[in-house]
Amino acid sequence: MQADYVIIGSGSAGAALAYRLSESGKHSVLVLEHGGTDIGPLIQMPAALSYPMNMKVYDWGFRTEPEPHLGGRRLATPRGKVIGGSSSINGMVYVRGNAKDFDYWDESGAAGWGYADVLPYFKRMEHWHDGGHGGDPAWRGTDGPLHVTRGPRKNPLFHAFVEAGRQAGYPLTDDYNGEHQEGFGPMEQTVWKGRRWSVANAYLKPALKRPNCDLRRCLARRIVIEDGRAVGVEILRGDRIETVRANREVIVAASSINSPKILMHSGIGPGEHLRGFGIDVVADRPGVGQNLQDHLELYIQQASTQPITLYKYWNLWGKAAIGAQWLFTKTGLGASNQFESAAFLRSGPEADYPDIQYHFLPIAVRYDGQAASEGHGFQAHVGPMRSKSRGRITLQDADPDAPPKIEFNYMSHPEDWVDFRHCIRLTREIFAQKAFDPYRGDEIQPGADYQTDAELDAFIAEHAESAYHPCGTCRMGAASDPMAVVDPECRVIGVDGLRVADSSIFPRVTNGNLNAPSIMTGEKASDHILGGGMLPRSDL
Numbered sequence: 418m419q420a421d422y423v424i425i426g427s428g429s430a431g432a433a434l435a436y437r438l439s440e441s442g443k444h445s446v447l448v449l450e451h452g453g454t455d456i457g458p459l460i461q462m463p464a465a466l467s468y469p470m471n472m473k474v475y476d477w478g479f480r481t482e483p484e485p486h487l488g489g490r491r492l493a494t495p496r497g498k499v500i501g502g503s504s505s506i507n508g509m510v511y512v513r514g515n516a517k518d519f520d521y522w523d524e525s526g527a528a529g530w531g532y533a534d535v536l537p538y539f540k541r542m543e544h545w546h547d548g549g550h551g552g553d554p555a556w557r558g559t560d561g562p563l564h565v566t567r568g569p570r571k572n573p574l575f576h577a578f579v580e581a582g583r584q585a586g587y588p589l590t591d592d593y594n595g596e597h598q599e600g601f602g603p604m605e606q607t608v609w610k611g612r613r614w615s616v617a618n619a620y621l622k623p624a625l626k627r628p629n630c631d632l633r634r635c636l637a638r639r640i641v642i643e644d645g646r647a648v649g650v651e652i653l654r655g656d657r658i659e660t661v662r663a664n665r666e667v668i669v670a671a672s673s674i675n676s677p678k679i680l681m682h683s684g685i686g687p688g689e690h691l692r693g694f695g696i697d698v699v700a701d702r703p704g705v706g707q708n709l710q711d712h713l714e715l716y717i718q719q720a721s722t723q724p725i726t727l728y729k730y731w732n733l734w735g736k737a738a739i740g741a742q743w744l745f746t747k748t749g750l751g752a753s754n755q756f757e758s759a760a761f762l763r764s765g766p767e768a769d770y771p772d773i774q775y776h777f778l779p780i781a782v783r784y785d786g787q788a789a790s791e792g793h794g795f796q797a798h799v800g801p802m803r804s805k806s807r808g809r810i811t812l813q814d815a816d817p818d819a820p821p822k823i824e825f826n827y828m829s830h831p832e833d834w835v836d837f838r839h840c841i842r843l844t845r846e847i848f849a850q851k852a853f854d855p856y857r858g859d860e861i862q863p864g865a866d867y868q869t870d871a872e873l874d875a876f877i878a879e880h881a882e883s884a885y886h887p888c889g890t891c892r893m894g895a896a897s898d899p900m901a902v903v904d905p906e907c908r909v910i911g912v913d914g915l916r917v918a919d920s921s922i923f924p925r926v927t928n929g930n931l932n933a934p935s936i937m938t939g940e941k942a943s944d945h946i947l948g949g950g951m952l953p954r955s956d957l
Contacts, residue, residue, distance in 0.1 A: 418633075418659065418660070418661050418662065419447075419649075419661065419662035419663070419664060420445040420446055420447035420631070420661075420662075420663065420664065421438075421444040421445045421446065421663070421664045421665040421666075422434075422438050422444060422445070422446045422447070422663065422665055422666055422667075422668060422946070423446075423447050423449065423649065423650055423661055423662075423663040423666075423667050423668070424438075424446065424447070424448045424449065424668045424670055425449050425637045425650060425667070425668070425669045425670060425671045425676075425679065426448075426449070426450065426502060426637075426669070426670040426671040426672065426675070426676075426919065427448050427450040427452075427500055427501060427502055427616075427617070427621055427632065428497055428501065428502020428503055428504060428616065428670060428671075428672060428919065428935070429502060429503065429504045429616050429919070429920075429932055429935035429936045429938075429939065430670040430918050430919040430920070430935050430936065430938045430939030430942065431448060431450075431502065431616075431668075431670035431671075431918075431919070431939065432448075432501065432502070432504075432616035432617060432619070432620040432621040432624070432939070433542065433616060433620050433936050433938075433939030433940050433943065434668055434670060434918060434939045434942060434943050434946075435448050435620065435621060435624045435625075435630055436562065436620040436621070436623065436624040437939075437940060437943035437944075437947075438943055438946065438947065439624050439627050439629050439630035441947075442627065442628075442629055443629075444629065444665070445629045445630075445631075445664075446624070446629060446630045446631070447630075447631050447632070447633060447661060448621070448630070448631070448632045448633070449632075449633050449635055449637050449650060449652060449661065450500060450502075450632060450633070450634060450635075451498055451634070451635065451636050451637070452475065452497065452498035452499035452500060452502075452634075453474070453499060453500070453634065454499070454500060455499050455500045455501050455505045455615065455617050458740065458743070458744060459472070460475065460499070460505050460506070460613060460615075461612050461613050462612075462613070462740070462743050462744075462751045462752075463509055463606070463608050463611070463612070463613050463751065463752060463753055463754045464739065464743070464750055464751040464752070464753060464754065464755060465740075465751070466506075466507070466508050466509065466613075466754055467782075469499070469505065469506040470495045470506040470507070470885075471493075471495075474498075474499075475497060475498060475499045475505065475506050476495045476496065476497065476498055476506060477495070477496045477497075477498045477674070477675070477820070478495075478820075479493075479494040479495070479496060479674055479820055479821075479823055480492065480493060480494060480823070481494055481823045481824065481825055482822060482823060482824045484824075484825065484826070484827050484828075485826075485829075486826075486827060486828035486829055486878065487827055487828060487878050487879075487881060488878050488879060490879075492825070492827075492882065492883050493883070494674065494823055494883065494885070494887065495885055496672045496674050496675070497672075500617045500621060500632075501615040501616050501617030501618070501621060502616070502672065503672065503885075503932070504607070504615040504616045504617070504932055504936075505613070505615045505617055507885070507930075507932055508754055508756060508776075508885075508930070509606045509607045509608055509613055509614075509754045509756075509932075510604060510605070510606060510754065510756050510759075510776065510929075510930040510932070511565050511594070511605040511606055511607050511930070511932065511933050512593070512594065512605070512774075512927075512928075512929030512930045512933055513539050513594045513927075513929070513933045513934065513937075514927030514928050514929050514933070514934050515598050515761075515770050515771060515927070515928040515929075516532035516536075516598075516770075517532075517769065517770045517928075518532075518925070518927040518928050519531050519532040519534070519535050519927075520532055521924070521925055522893070522923070522924045522925065525894065525924045525925070526893070526894035526895040526898050526901060526905075526924070527893040527894060527905050527922075527924050528895070528905045529905050529951070530893070530905060530941075532955075533954040533955050533956070533957075534941075534951070534954055535934075535937055535941060536556070536955040536957065537952035537953065537954070537955050538937045538940045538941045538952060539558065539594075539933070539937050540556075540557065540558035540561070540955075541558055541561055541940060541952065542558065542561040542562065542563050542936055542937060542940050543557055543558030543559070543561045543563055543565050544558065544559060544560060544561050544562065544563060544564045544565065545557040545558060545559055545565045546564065546565065546566045546567070547567070547592075548566060548567045548569075550567050550570075550591065550603050551591035551592065552591055552592035552595055553591075553592045553594075553595025553596050555957065556592070556594070556595040556596055556957060557592075557594070557595065562619040562620050562623065563607060563614065563616075563619045563620075563936060564607065564608070564609035564614045564619070565594075565605050565606070565607060566605070566606055566607075566608050566609060567603050567604070567605055567606070567757070568603075568604070568606060568608075568753040568754070568755070568756070568757030569753065569757070570603060570757045570758065572725065572726075572727075572757075572779045573725065573856075574721075574725065574726070574777075574779040574795050574856060575757050575758040575777065575779065576758075576852075577852045577853050577855075577856060578601070578758045578760075578775075578777040578795075578797070578847070578852075579601040579602060579758055579760075580850075580852035581847045581848065581850035581851075581852040581853055582600070582601030582760055582847055582850075583601065584850040584851055584852055585846055585847050585850055587600060587601055587760070587762060588600035588601075589601050589602055590602040590761075591603070593605075593759065593761055593929075594933075596957075598761045598770070598771055598928065599761055599762065599763065599770070599771050600760065600761065600762075601758070601759070601760040601775075602758070602759065602760070603757065603758060603759070604756050604757055604758055604759035604776065604777075606753065606754050606756065606757075607619075607932065608752065608753065608754065610747055611743065611746075611747030611748055611751070611752035612747060612752075616936060633652070633654070633661070634654070635652040635653060635654040635659075636652060636653040636654075636817075636818065637650050637651075637652055637671065637679060638650075638651045638652060638653055638658070638679075638682065638817035638818070639651050639679060639682040639683040639817055640667055640669070640679065640680070640683040640685075640915060641660055641683075642683060642684065642699050642912060642915075645699070645911075645912060645913055646912070646913040646914045646915075647663065647666070647667040647909075647912055647913065647914040647915035648662060648663060648667075648914065649661050649662040649663050649667065650663070650667055653818070663914065665914070666914050666915065666916060666946060667914060667915050667916075668907075668915075668916045668917070668918055668942070668946070669891075669915070669916070669917045669918075669919070670917070670918050670919040670939065671919065672887075672919060672920070672921070673709070673810075673887045673888045673889065673890045673891075673919065673920045673921035674810060674821060674823065674887060674890075675821075676890065676891055676917055676919055676921040677705050677706040677810045677821070677890040677891055677902075677921060678706075678810060678812065678817075678821040679817075680702075680705050680891065680902070680909070680917070681696070681705055681706065681811075681812050682696065682812070682817045683699065684696055684697050684698050684699035684700070685699055685700045685702055685705060685909060685911070685912060686698075686700075686701075686702055686703075686705035686706060687701070687702070687703045687705060687706070688701035688703075690811060690812065691812075694812055694814070694815040695815055696815065699911075699912060700909070700910070700911030700912050701911075702902050702909075702910065702911060703899065703900060704891070704892055704899070704900035704901055704902045705890070705891060705902050706809050706810040706811055706821075706890050707807070707809050707890065707892075707900065708807055708809075708889040708890060708892045708900070708924075709807060709808035709809050709810055709823075709824070709825060709826075709887060709888075709889055709890050710804070710806075710807060710808075710887070710888055710889045710923075710925065710926040711804075711808075711825055711827070711883055711884070711885075711886050711887045711888070711926070712774070712800050712801075712802060712804075712883070712884040712886040712926065713800050713801075713804070713827055713828070713833075713837075713881045713882065713883060713884065714774075714798045714799060714800030714881070714882060714883075714884045715798070715799055715800060715837065715840065715841065715876075715877065715880055715881055715882070716781075716783065716796045716797075716798055716862060716880075716882070717796060717797050717799060717841060717844040717845070717848070717860075717862065717863070718781040718794050718795070718796040718860070718861035718862040719781075719794055719795055719796070719848050719853075719857060719858065719859075719860055719861060720781075720791055720792070720793065720794045720857075720858030720859045720860075720861055721793040721794050721795055721856050721857075721858055722793075722855075722856055722857065722858045723793070723855065723856055724793050725779070725793075725856070726779050726780050726781075726793045726794060726795055727750070727755065727779055727780035727782075728780055728781070728792055728793045728794065729793070730750065731780070731782075739751045755778055755779065755780070756776045756777070756778060757777075758777040759774070759775055759776060759777065760773075760774070760775040760777075761773070761774055761775075761928065761929070762775070762843070764801070764836060764839055764840075764843075770928070771802065771928055772801055772802045772803050772836075772928070773799065773800070773801060773802060773836075773840055773843070774799070774800065774802055774928065774929055775797050775798065775799050775844075776797070776798040777795070777796075777797050777798075778795065778796050778797075778798070779795050780794065780795065780796070781793075781794030781795065781796050781861055781862075782796070783882075791861050793858075794858070794861055795856070796862075797844050797847070797848075798884070799840045799841075799843075799844050800837070800840060800881075800884060801833065801836035801837065801840060802926070802928045802929070803925070803926070803928070804827075804828075804830060804832075804833050804836070805830040805832060805833070806825070806826050806827055806828060806829045806830045806833055807826060807829075807889075808823070808824045808825035808826040808827070809824055809826075809890075810822070810823055810824075810890050811824075825883075825887075827881070827883075828877070828878070828881070834874055834877065837873075837877045837881070838870060838873045838874070838877075841863065841867075841873055841876075841877075845860070848860075862880070863876040863880075884930075886920075886926060886930060886931045887920070888920035888921060888923040888926050888931060889920075889921065889923050889924070889925065889926065890921045891903055891909075891917045891921040891922050892921075892922065892923075892924050893905060893907070893922040893923070893924055894924065896910050902917065902921075902922070903916065903917050903922050906945040907922060907938075907942045907945055907946075916942065916945075916946065918938050918939055918942035919935060919938060919939070920934070920935045920938070922938065923938075
């Protein structure tokens, strides 16, 4: 029950850390994970993605407080409680983020996290397969643990979406993870040989084969701190409370929801808040739990006049046939997440880089697996990427087993409403292009009745959903910044021997899905921890 490095969480960053910290064989590594096995078709089959994220066995089951600007709705906040963390229940979409996102981090106090610094880590982690679709090989990695592929794009609607974007006057990009993010083009996925290529498959299982890396199933309650230094983790195993000792460091990689919660239960956080729960304050860091950000999105749905959408499989026999083909051959519709075309656009000439993202899907369906009753349709998931709204994670109980209080404060900034209305009207403009003429039926959602600003605002308040990209709650910044939680080497400010490395340290949410930058964070943090020098900056 001791190791040189103790990592809390086996998710996107935690698994990458386990792999790299144990790689030389010189250090012992122990990963603490509350969830269980990821074996089984519901996690491993890419097309089944709506199931695990709605299952108690794989998901922490968090919900927000009633969101005041969304009609008091309580939104689901899934986080993976399973080997591989959220990479085992996510949509498998692979987006690095925009170069300017990381340059913003660097300029806002996370020195050494500019794009030139992080690009070598993205390349180190990737095993990129272009599938003959073009792309930017010089910008991509080809021998990392994480396989990145592209869907087959056999459905003509995937091409109609990209062509409609071109007809609407937007650029095309054959690799949004390469030199040019902006434009319409193919979407990338963490799928390999028909299976979800989570960090459990890419990093954790290979690491656990080494004699110096192990995993314990337990609940991490708090970090044990003696004389200002983290020396271990208090865990709950079965009904017994035990302590795991860390000879060198404790690394928290428990998600942007659980990482700040664990810090607060350990006495690291806003002093007054912690004292209110009878927690002794070790380090008064007011930024712990603050700066919570996410992406919201809408599903703009259009009926299809041709029966070519995935709706024809949306029945017991269709699902059984897809499942059987996948089970025996790892091929067919089950082998893709079905997000195979995408776009990253600027909302206007004043935006210096893309601030709108599209996922296109050849069916009208929700994340919880509910299909549109109208039958055949297609949809675009769309939302602004850089909302100015900020929320927070706080404690609601002194008991470390209790869930935290989650307040995203979605749509609290007036610009969010302007941005979302623009997203709806822009999507309508794209769906109205000639490329969709052979397929376009009536608009399912919002529907033709929603036209004025007030009508669109009502629709947004009722239907906006999280894209499940929470981050920012243990913000990285200069050690002198009172609201920063970790310094640019991921060290918790005010406590020795303790780091945080996951999406909670992002100063600002990146332009796209968060799995890729979360893995990159684990990769880069491992080099900071090992202290053998960083990868040379890229001059691309």
